[in-house]
Amino acid sequence: MILCDIYWMTKSVVRLFLLIIYIGSLSTDAFAQVISQHSAVGTSFNEPLFGKKFAKGTVTSNRLSGGCFYIVSGHGGPDPGTIGRVGKHALHEDEYAYDIALRLARNLMQEGAKVHIIIRDARDGIREDAYLSNSKRETCMGSAIPLNQTQRLSQRAAAINKLYRTDRKNYKYCRAIFIHVDSRSRHRQTDVFFYHARKSSLGQRLALNMRRTFQSKYAQHQPDRGFRGTVSERGLYVLANTMPVGVFVELGNMQNTFDQRRLVIPSNRQALANWLTEGFVRDKNHR
Ligand SMILES: [Zn+2]
Numbered sequence: 203m204i205l206c207d208i209y210w211m212t213k214s215v216v217r218l219f220l221l222i223i224y225i226g227s228l229s230t231d232a233f234a235q236v237i238s239q240h241s242a243v244g245t246s247f248n249e250p251l252f253g254k255k256f257a258k259g260t261v262t263s264n265r266l267s268g269g270c271f272y273i274v275s276g277h278g279g280p281d282p283g284t285i286g287r288v289g290k291h292a293l294h295e296d297e298y299a300y301d302i303a304l305r306l307a308r309n310l311m312q313e314g315a316k317v318h319i320i321i322r323d324a325r326d327g328i329r330e331d332a333y334l335s336n337s338k339r340e341t342c343m344g345s346a347i348p349l350n351q352t353q354r355l356s357q358r359a360a361a362i363n364k365l366y367r368t369d370r371k372n373y374k375y376c377r378a379i380f381i382h383v384d385s386r387s388r389h390r391q392t393d394v395f396f397y398h399a400r401k402s403s404l405g406q407r408l409a410l411n412m413r414r415t416f417q418s419k420y421a422q423h424q425p426d427r428g429f430r431g432t433v434s435e436r437g438l439y440v441l442a443n444t445m446p447v448g449v450f451v452e453l454g455n456m457q458n459t460f461d462q463r464r465l466v467i468p469s470n471r472q473a474l475a476n477w478l479t480e481g482f483v484r485d486k487n488h489r
Pocket of ligand 1: 276284
């Protein structure tokens, strides 16, 4: 009889405990839903960083709602990145990366996502020029960018991590993207490289989804060329030191004539931004 009572009591305690856990999980879910920020289709936005012509926009889809993105264009401020030359023009990598980054940011906002533009230029919006003028105005969310590489990279990593500590409570899908145009192999026409952090399976999944998207877009638009883009893990500072899952992309080769001809056409820069957007959509929906 006593044994039976103890058994019953233990069972009740276990049940009560499970019930508490259950209610606990219910309320966190409910709470998350309440504070999760969604931009509904039809909501308008105004981002002055996009420039006069592109500042205003509307959310046209909810494919990325509930998603939060950290958009980081490579280099900036005192560091122009790789410099390519076309006649009298000097093509600075950071300016082209920034233009693509802004186009991507705007696309993601149209898809209902929350977007943080980490590297900023108060004057250059999305530009329709072929030869993008060079400046050293870029900041890391308003703070001057140091020339020293370690300081420069740790500054942007810290900016992302600070935002992420709050965002992770409100958004289920947070991703960082580091956009570069240059390539390690000089004077060669290269395809696109996607890097993810070491031992990051979600980073690898994102990089693979990006590559799959690019592969199918290349097959559609440049079937004769083929696509040899690669996915690999790499111990890059920004990937290793930022908390949200990230992908690092190199979109071409600043010193290669074919890539230069491609990048100076604004619609090509838009196409690259569109493909990166589709890569995120594919990844968020686990396809
Ligand atoms: Zn670079």
